[in-house]
Amino acid sequence: MLRNELNHYSPGEKLPSSRALVERFGVSPVTVSRALAVLAADGLVVTRPGAGAYRAETVAREKPVVDTSWQEIALTADDQGGERVVDASGLSANLAVPPPDVIAFNGGYLHASLQPERAMATALASAARRPGAWERPPLAGVTALRAWFARELGLTPAEVLISGGGQAALSTALRAVAPPGSAVLVESPTYPGVLAAARAAGLRPVPVPVDDGGVRLDLLQEVLAATGAKVFYCQPLFQNPTGAVLAPERRRELLEIVHAAGAFLVEDDWARHLGHGGPVPAPLVADDPHGSVVHLGSLTKATSPNLRVAALAARGPVLERLRAIQVVDSFFVPRPFQEATLDLVAALSWPRHLRSLAAGLRERRDAMVGALQRELPSLAPPRVPTGGHYLWLRLPAGTDETALTSAALRAGVAVSPGRGYFAAEAPAQHLRLGFADTSGAQEITEGVRRLATACAEVNL
Template sequence: MNDDSSAAALAGSLRRELHRFSGGEKLPSNRTLVERFGVSPVTVSRALAALAAEGLVVTRPGAGTYRASERAALPQTVDTSWQQVALTAQDPEDPPRVVDASGVLATLAPPPPGVIAFSGGYLPPGLQPERALGAALARAARRPGVWERPPVEGLAELRGWFGRDAGVGPAQVLITAGGQAALTTALRALAPPGAAVLVESPTYPGALAVARAAGLRPVPVPVDADGVRPDLLADAFAASGARVFFCQPLFQNPTGAVLAAGRRRQVLDIAHAAGGFVIEDDFARRLGHGGPLPPPLVADDPYGTVVHMASLSKPTAPSLRVGALIARGAVMERLRAIQVVDSFFVPRPLQEATLDLVGAPAWPRHLRAVAAGLRERRDAMLAALASELPGLAPDPAPAGGYHLWLRLPDGTDEVALAAAALRAGVAVAPGRPYFPAESPAPHLRVSFADTTGPEEITEGVRRLASALAQVIGANSRG
């Protein structure tokens, strides 16, 4: 076994040899394992930690590692069919609660080996600031008091940093455990169970999942190339009695649309006239491809109508689960109370590391690298689509974000196409889960972010074209 052998491989070798030791018997020392397998001490420590987590060995500091005593037999399989009744039984007057994570899991599940990921929602490792994150976390961990309880609203300095883009002070900012947690808190704070909540159509599936799990009724409001249509938004408020509208004004997921300048004030006026709130999901603020961006909607809000969401997971790394809610007025106290009840607060070490990261000189350089990397990947996908699938390329191309929304030929079975594409070696997302009601046409969402670059993107589009030809051919034969 070489020096760079993985801890998993070493753990497998040791696992196979444990039968040689009786319960409580001491295993060879770490030094002996290093010499025998030709690995580093760190690899040995990680392998033994993995076995300890499985309950196979016990590590005693200063004494060594021992085989664990024989574990009691696992309990027999029990009949849990009763749970189907318990989980669904409810008062007929109560709103239905549907907990469906499939739309979210589609973007979180890693593709099988050899499959090109056009379905992801995060930056690839090459664009993540891994070294800067590691250094920031290490510095934060050494800071005095870092393991003490932070203010429940979050560190004042971090709240101030999030508030600057919105033109508000720290008192109007609540630090959250990422964007999804912020969305859950906002919907629970603003809409009672059974209420209607207006959403763009199409929209982010995670918003639909959160709303339905809370017993809310998502009501679609169509979007076009300039974002949500104000005339239909006013109609939807009046017809549904809703008091909440969820939207993504900047590089909307999945269409990539930016809310037109002439519609921004209209949206605010319509919501205010209805006595409602606008939840602004500003997830793509730091995913622009270069060029000026409009300010957040909350920055132009004269009423206190907007509850603004921001997150750092998209422009950094999936595990940096740090975000913010921005609101003015009494609603902030409700947001704060709900988060405290749910999770107390966001861990202080993560907040300290985030503050260190965004305050470092490397942060602007990282954002420029992200913009260049996304722009290169977007252009490569557009070029490949123009060559392989010329009728599918969107026009105009999005100026930010990490995905394209492809309108498929009428009659295309998008689910069959996604399955055929996966067999061909490329993972894509069918459009149906993005619609809160009936889908008006077949679509695919293809992400270009989580790829190694133009060469992989070109190959992925070629595989997608082959899958589409196969599906269309099957339909014509049928």
């Protein structure tokens, strides 16, 4: 409203006082202050301490026409004639906040009702006031936080590096262990973020199929031999998107296969705190006798999308390369965030949060499975995951994923088409449905009902 009223003032003319604006619009002084700050940032208002706010002296400037067509070539081809592909469209679609009337089955983070908001606020406030909290941290991370991650992994703090979120850690890991232009083996299907990060680094993702027990080891051996790849990326626990857990009998063999090939195994342990109840297997890095595993662990998925604190763990010279890349990219993770994270996970409320989270995810998972069995029984998954955020649905042959996704959005529910989870041609059509970014069973039931309406629209 204040922006619209600026036309009533001449350039350089003084605006009413903050007190007058508070009375006129019936808002708080803080709201008026923020509004003036926004207008000042837009160059529409000039504030003078002790004198008030004035309409800015505006000077009409003709914008030059710039021909940027040359950038299509400069940004695409490198000196060797290769191509660099930086495509965040798949990630952006899942990160976008849907309109208020759309139910988010495409989200990858916790609904506000599942986040430990009070505990996070307390930890952040406490950490910010602590003496030394604003001092520069060690490059590898605050020692006590590294020790906390190390205890969970069965390693030492010296083998852990604090990183600014799981995606940043993943990009760092790929660049550390794979030379540009080389192949990176990935599970098929897999997390779209690894495909985007690999291609942005000039790497070539090569798929290795998974089944209910995780990666197919016979096929992994074949692809390692055929490609000469030196990196295999996998999610052994609650794999995104299938929810699969690496079978116990495959764990040791997987490590031996990767070591025999002289390769690294990048273990993305994003879902360690997302079990739905029951025991959770140890990370692969804890059982690695060769130093082949580069481990990624993040707290974001179990807390808030804004708590972007993760850890990289490795043994041997690769750890120094990981540290060097992170220093070049970002120097270090801000100390106040590290201190707040440490306070959060060390608090008595942390185990209670994890128990509450497990119950909340289990309730939402069961509500989605039950709603699918009632409304869309042909799509109900044959296997229910024991952890994670998602259900992976196989669609009938010939289904147009794009048409179904668009119809679902028109019906008021956002879903993720399966195509983006494959590094090459998809063997079948799928949908990924997320249940974590929902308020509970009632919203999930309504979302599945809307999805059923969309299926009927495309004759599914």
